[in-house]
Amino acid sequence: MPQRTDSHTTAFPRKNFHEQDNDFVERELALENAAKAVLVCFLGVRRLWCERNFPILNQHCWRYLLHPSLTVSLL
Secondary structure (H helix, E strand, O other): OOOOOHHHOOOOOOOOHHHHHHHHHHHHHHHHHHHHHHHHHHHHHHHHHHHHHOHHHOOOHHHHHOOHHHHHHHO
């Protein structure tokens, strides 16, 4: 039975360490951007809800409904 060489062991060549690291960074950035998009959507919906239900407090209502750590992290 013939021996398989390294070049024929897989259909896709293995990535070197730097390519794997770059892929990891790209995935992390994509995940971070997705999380930011979800947070922005949440803030927009929350603000609209405040403006509709609390017209007197509509300028500051959304700040009080957020957890302080989120407000600090947004700044």
